[in-house]
Amino acid sequence: MGDASSIPLGVRNFAASFASLRLKGCTVYLQRTFPRILQVQYSTTGAIIGLLMEDEASLIFNGMEARPPVLLLVKGTAKCEIVEQQANLVAFVNFDSVDDRGWPGEDDRAQVIGTDYVRFDALRTMLRDVLMLASHSPDTLAQPNVIESIEESMLQAIDLAVAAASPAPEGKRLGLNHYLALVRKFDEFVAVNAGKTLYSADVARQLGVSVRTLHNAVVAIRGMSMHRYMRLRRLWNVRQQLVRIEPQSIKAVALQNGFWHMGEFTSLYRELFGETPQQTLSAARGLPKCTP
The missing domain is CATH 1.10.10.60 (Homeodomain-like)
Known part of the structure; x- marks a missing residue:
């Protein structure tokens, strides 16, 4: 999703893991991170949605503390500074293109937006279900229109979560x-x-x-x-x-x-x-x- 470099905050009990699922018009990522300072330049032709997959997860994004229920929304290319004092489980969906769905934000910008917990958790649960399906029943994805239906379901869940978004005060x-x-x-x-x-x-x-x-x-x-x-x-x-x-x-x-x-x-x-x-x-x- 872009170029990145990190400074680990420690190396004891170091562990990280990564999974990705390519669908038709987007890619879903799941990552177990490690305590670090992360400098990353995200780049997408459409939009990137990121979210923390565990309630106890937290990080600092461009100086703002981020805990569930918040979403990361990136459009275009955006440089970000992230601090993770702990290991987190993080999911991303990178859409190749996004029609005008009323999502907030400008091109070439990243932002953290708060949302309603119920809608946030619904999106989080859906992503877990999609990854579990791909892991345990990959043949299902080969059935006609399944991938298209999955992508539409994800877009609708994001629409609902974003509709309840409350960006940080401008000041x-x-x-x-x-x-x-x-x-x-x-x-x-x-x-x-x-x-x-x-x-x-x-x-x-x-x-x-x-x-x-x-x-x-x-x-x-x-x-x-x-x-x-x-x-x-x-x-x-x-x-x-x-x-x-x-x-x-x-x-x-x-x-x-x-x-x-x-x-x-x-x-x-x-x-x-x-x-x-x-x-x-x-x-x-x-x-x-x-x-x-």
């Missing part, structure tokens, strides 16, 4: 759009200066905002403090360097990425990746891991 959306633009500039700055020690005041000055504004933007869009987010990115930079290149020493890589307290660095690294930096380096070199 809040405009404020979050400002934060989105700022965080994207922040990410670009961090990427360009990868491997350099960055200080919050210098970064904010380069972006033309206060440290407080930058912090508030990161909290809103990334769901964590600026300090934690920068540390997460630096830890992943260290791991990539240990895996992909032959560093002079682990300490040199840590210092290059702003970690001056080696004991704290090792603890943070082990907490995130479930192993020590030395174990990562040994595995990359094809050496047996040593248990500390």
